[in-house]
Amino acid sequence: MKERLSSMLHLPKLFSDGAVFQREKPIKVWGTFEPFSKIKLSLEDSVAEVITDQDGNFKATLKAPKYGFNKQLIFKNESGETLKSINVSVGDVWILSGQSNMDFMLKYDQNYQQDADKVTSVLRDGPAISFFEVPRRILPNGEFDQSTNPEEWHILTKENAKLFSAIGYYFGLELRDYSPDIPIGLIWMSFGGTTASAWLSEEALAKDPLLKQRYLDSYQELLSSMSMDKYEAILAKQHETSLLPEAAKFWDDVVMGKIDHKTLNEAYKNKKYLFNDQIMGPKSENRPHGLFDNMVKTIIGYTIKGVLWYQGENDSDDSSLYDHLLIALIQDWRNHWEDDFPFLIMQLAPFGHWFGNVSGEFYPEVREKQAIVADKLNKVYLTNVMDDGMQYDIHPKNKKLAAHRFYLLAMDKVYDVINNGAAPSVDDCEKYHDHLTISFDNCDLLASSQKNLNKVLKIIVNGKVIQLYDVSVSGNLMTITSPEFKSNATIEVWYQQEPFSHAGLFNENAIPVVPFKVYL
Incomplete structure (x- = not known):
């Protein structure tokens, strides 16, 4: 099939050779062509016809064909001439x-x-x-x-x-x-060191009063009081530092884990020029909605299976x-x-x-x-x-x-082919005389690492941490027994509540239990 080269048909790079479309969902395609022109799109037996608006923009929706590799997404003009043909696959797309x-x-x-x-x-x-x-x-x-x-x-x-x-x-x-x-397509959209507000x-952000005040209002207050000359000077210095061969090698070694904690701390004290602190401002990756405007918007509408x-x-x-x-x-x-x-x-x-x-x-x-x-x-x-x-x-x-x-x-x-693939979490808790039981969802067979469990489980009775207790697991239940569990006692069970600790409870798929606090 001959393809007529056209400088007038423009598609986002998402719609290019090698693209993977999501199966079993409508496929959305957009781009620009000559204003008020008809375009016919086809993907196997799925066909859509659209007319561009006054600016030449168009959006079309195609029914997803059966999953598979090496399919052709074809664009034709009103005369039936092929404007573009793209080799695509249909499978599962994850962000x-x-x-x-x-x-x-x-x-x-x-x-x-x-x-x-x-x-x-x-x-x-x-x-x-x-x-x-x-x-x-x-x-x-x-x-x-x-x-x-x-x-x-x-x-x-x-x-x-x-x-x-x-x-x-x-x-x-x-x-x-x-x-x-089933073809797999992965859309990688991440940025290190960023807050979700970006x-x-x-x-x-404006819809939630708390978010508006914390992110939008505080950012505007910052802009109104900052010196742009000083800000630009800091950015220029940081950019200069980032180009140092020493900096690239240093941070590669840090991320690879080749620099131990002590050495890294010493470098932070003695080689501060290698450490660029994040500076909020109009060129910051962390400014409110900045990454949404410049990254997320570029792929909105591309049909996906889900997000990690x-x-x-x-x-x-x-x-x-x-x-x-x-x-x-x-x-x-x-x-x-x-x-x-x-x-x-x-x-x-x-x-x-x-x-x-x-x-x-x-x-x-x-x-x-x-x-x-x-x-x-x-x-x-x-x-x-x-x-x-x-x-x-x-x-x-x-x-x-x-x-x-x-x-x-x-x-x-998502695929519904296994059970208990999620992290187990507390489902219920009951107290009986000298013992209490905690049940977990996403779990049929609870397992414990006793060495770690002793480190990450804290039992508090009437405001005091106790040491006299026994723990056993059976099915999806954890049972804690102690003579200090009296009828009128106030009991708290804290599990893995430290910033750093390693799990002591798992389900049958070796997935750690979600950290929790239980109050009785």
Whole structure:
């Protein structure tokens, strides 16, 4: 079939060779052509005809054909001439979003560092996995763009995988191996060191009075009082520092875990020029709705299976607001997509503190807020790596584990092929004389790591921590027995409530129980 080259048909890079469309959902396509012109789109037996508006914009909706590889999305004009033909696949499309732990590239993953060939050789064992990297764009003109791949669809290869999201890589492999006939498309849209307030729209922030005051109003107050000359000078100095060969090597080694906590702290004291503090302002990745405007908007409407979300570290100082923020974000994205898609959340990993004042002090509250959001919203699900994490590093290096937990969650809540793939959480609690029982959902067979459990379980009776108690597990129940559980006693059970600790309770799929507090 001949294709007539046309400078008038313009499509977002999302609609290019190698694209993966979502099966079993309407496929939305948009672009520009000559004003008031008819365009005919076809994808196998699905056909749509649209007329462009006065600015040449068009939107079309196609019925998704049966999943599979190597299909043609064809655009024709009113005369039947082919304007463009794109090679696409139809399968499952997942967005990978959040901050640095989702941004964390495969080259930093511990398994990749130990044996890169082994980790990437499995790409040859099945169909190709496609990915699209949304440019890390802070400003509309692309200034400070931090993309690692051009803005187009790619096939994961041994060469480019190291610069792709480690979680996305392992998650994509597990999905592919589960069903090799279904093409997998991964849209990577993350940005390290960012608050969720940057990822949702101005309208959504303004709708919630608490969010409006904390983010929109406070940002405007900052702008009204700041010196732009001083701000630009700081940014220029930071940019100059970032170009130092020493800086690139230093931070690569930090993320890889090659610099220990003591050495990193010494560097923070003695080589401050290597550490660029985040400066809020009109060129900050953390300004309210900035990443929504320059990243999220570019893919809104592209039909997806769901979202993997790993974020919250940069919101720990505002932990009391995090449930407001995350609920607003999920609802905002769903409203813009016009789709109640599944949203899978990774709880913040165990963490103590990092160089300077980077602390996990408020992580327990963020984890609690993440659990509240999953409990409140439909099709929002929770998992965790509370058995992993690092006391002196904000980036756990075993991203294969995090990806596997996301995979189990998807297999349970989205694909409906396994049971109890989500993190277990407290379902009920009852007291009987000298013992109490706590039951857990997403669990048929509770297991305990007694060594860790003794460290992370705290029993408080009438305001005092007690040491005299026994714990046993059976089925989905944990039973705690103590002679101090008297009829009129006030009892609290705290489980894994420290910023850094490792899990002591798991379900039959080895998924850690969600940290909890129970009051009786």
